[in-house]
Amino acid sequence: MDASEIEGLYRRLGPFVYRRCLRLLRDPEKARDATQEVFVRVLKNCGHIRDEKGYLPYIYRIATNHCLNVIRDGRFETPAPPVEGPKTSTGPVQESSADLERILRAAETSLDRQCVEIAYMSIVDGMTQDEIADVLDLSRKTVGRKLGKFRELVGRFSNAE
8 A cells, every 4th residue: 555545545534533532532632643643553554454445444443442552551641521422222331421431441451352342332432233343344243242241341330339
């Protein structure tokens, strides 16, 4: 992939990546830095992507993993505001924003990375299980199973209080 292709990819997908980073990091400057880092990684590792459709899930995973690493490593100087989850009755958790934030932080230490990524996509981004399965190239059944693990954590968290 040459520089002009990366530039075109950045123009098309940059705003999407920035929004994803902003949702996770909740800081515009950190989201801009993360977006740049994501595209640096894409430039270094894009040789194995065969078709245009493969770029979005790949870049989305890089952005999510990078932001989760930033959060996990505590690279924030100030605490992030609470996360606003979707207001649906079918969502995996029906908690206040402060409780939701604590649960998501607990998930980062208690569950595997893919479970956490799926939980963020469902709760923070408001994506459906089908959308998550498409982006992560997983079966809908796998997404449902991983969300089930997250729901179990929520149940343990709720019972502990």
